[in-house]
Structure formats: structure tokens, C-alpha cells
Amino acid sequence: MMEKKSFAETRIFDSKAMKRFLLHDSPYFRILNFNLSAGQVFPVHSHEVEGRLSIQILEGVGEFLGKDEAAIPAREGDLLICDISEPHGVRAHTDLRILVTIAPPF
Amino acid sequence: MMEKKSFAETRIFDSKAMKRFLLHDSPYFRILNFNLSAGQVFPVHSHEVEGRLSIQILEGVGEFLGKDEAAIPAREGDLLICDISEPHGVRAHTDLRILVTIAPPF
Numbered sequence: 001m002m003e004k005k006s007f008a009e010t011r012i013f014d015s016k017a018m019k020r021f022l023l024h025d026s027p028y029f030r031i032l033n034f035n036l037s038a039g040q041v042f043p044v045h046s047h048e049v050e051g052r053l054s055i056q057i058l059e060g061v062g063e064f065l066g067k068d069e070a071a072i073p074a075r076e077g078d079l080l081i082c083d084i085s086e087p088h089g090v091r092a093h094t095d096l097r098i099l100v101t102i103a104p105p106f
Numbered sequence: 107m108m109e110k111k112s113f114a115e116t117r118i119f120d121s122k123a124m125k126r127f128l129l130h131d132s133p134y135f136r137i138l139n140f141n142l143s144a145g146q147v148f149p150v151h152s153h154e155v156e157g158r159l160s161i162q163i164l165e166g167v168g169e170f171l172g173k174d175e176a177a178i179p180a181r182e183g184d185l186l187i188c189d190i191s192e193p194h195g196v197r198a199h200t201d202l203r204i205l206v207t208i209a210p211p212f
Contacts, residue, residue: 002172002192007183024187028158029135029209031185052134054207058183066108077113077164079137081130086108101160103135103209 005031007058013037013095023099030105036062036092044089049106051084060096065089111137113164119143119201129205136211142168142198150195155212157190166202171195 003024010021015037024031034042044065055064057078064072064080067087072080074090082088084106090098109130116127116139124146130137140148150171161170163184170178170186173193178186180196188194190212196204 001188002170002176002178002194003187004170004178005185005187007185023185024160026158026187029160029207031160031187052132054130054135054137056205064108064110070108072108072110079111079113079129081109081111081132081137082107088108099162101135101207101209103207 007033007097007099011035011097018042025105027104029101029103032100034098034100036090036096038092038094040092042090044087046087047084047106049084051102051104051106052081053084053088053100053102055080055088055090056099058097058099060092060094062090062092062094062096065091113139113203113205117141117203124148131211133210135207135209138206140204140206142196142202144198144200146198148196150193152193153190153212155190157208157210157212158187159190159194159206159208161186161194161196162205164203164205166198166200168196168198168200168202171197
């Protein structure tokens with residue numbers, strides 16, 4: 001299979017809660033697009049499983065969040081990579097779009 | 107480990123050959139940025155291993171290439187997902203930047 005997806009189709013924001021779109025799922029990786037309105041937070045969380053994830057900023061400005069209230073500046077073109085078991089989250093300063101790749105999915 | 111990378115730092119083109127930048131490598135996935143100058147081609151290829159890859163267009167316009175001379179329009183925001191064993195490639199109409207995620211690396 002060769003599967004084409006476009007982020008243009010999922011550029012949808014909701015001021016009440018962040019939006020989540022599943023773009024791909026397979027035993028190898030899962031790819032999700034989340035859209036956060038300015039001010040929204042993807043709360044810090046982690047899962048006790050093997051694997052790694054990347055969070056790519058597609059659009060906007062915000063912060064990558066980590067343990068002990070860590071906050072790393074994040075803007076379009078930035079990529080954060082961490083273990084799935086490591087606390088991670090995102091805060092949106094402006095409307096913010098991210099692409100999350102989880103390998104392997106759990 | 108929490109590792110931050112920026113594509114801004116690898117926005118480098120070479121009119122003689124496409125540029126390749128390794129952004130991340132682990133047992134879970136490998137993430138690469140390739141920059142193709144207008145007219146350059148990432149030739150169609152495949153590897154007989156298990157796994158899947160995604161090719162994300164970061165910037166520019168071109169085509170995803172496949173078997174039997176398949177050519178699928180590709181522009182910023184598009185994502186192609188295929189098995190590593192499936193023929194895949196990219197053609198750049200304009201200067202084109204792509205992000206390739208391979209899970210698992212081989």
C-alpha cells in the first residue's frame with residue numbers, strides 16, 4: 001500500500017479543546033496530528049512502555065513540556081524526540097499544530 | 107533523554123546532488139532530512155526488510171514516485187506512507203525539503 005495524507009485537510013482548531021486526528025496506524029508507527037488553540041496545553045504525561053516518539057511543530061509557537069516543569073521553546077521546524085516513558089507535553093502560545101510519531105504504537 | 111532538533115539548521119541545498127541530514131537514530135526509528143534542488147530526483151528504490159516509512163514534504167512542490175513510473179503530486183503538508191519493501195522515491199519540481207521517518211531502521 002502507498003498511502004497519501006495531507007495535513008491541509010486537518011487544519012481544524014477548537015477553542016474548547018485540542019483536536020486530534022489519526023493519520024496512520026500500523027504495527028510500526030502511529031502518526032497523529034494535534035491542533036491546539038492559543039493557550040491550550042497538551043498535559044505532561046508518559047506511558048511505561050518501550051519505544052520513542054517525535055513531536056514536530058508544523059505551525060505556530062509554544063513550548064515542549066517535560067518533567068520538573070521543564071519548558072523548551074518550540075516553533076515551526078522544531079522536533080522533540082523522547083522515550084514514550086519520559087514525561088512530555090506541549091503548550092501553545094499561538095494556534096499550534098503538531099505531528100506526533102510513535103514507534104512502535106502501544 | 108529529551109532531544110530537540112531544528113530543521114532550520116539543515117536548510118542547505120546543493121545543485122550538484124541532494125543533501126542528506128541524519129536527525130535521529132535509535133532502535134525505534136530513524137529520522138532524516140533530505141533537501142533536493144529543483145529538478146533533482148531521489149531515485150525509486152526499496153529494501154527487502156520489514157517496516158514502514160513516511161515521507162513528509164516540509165517545503166516545496168514535486169512528486170512522490172513509485173513502481174511502474176507512478177508519480178503522485180506532492181507539496182508542503184503532504185505525507186506518503188509505504189512499506190520499506192515498496193518502491194518509493196521523490197522528484198523535486200521546486201527546491202524541496204522532505205522528512206523521512208523509518209520504523210524500524212535497518
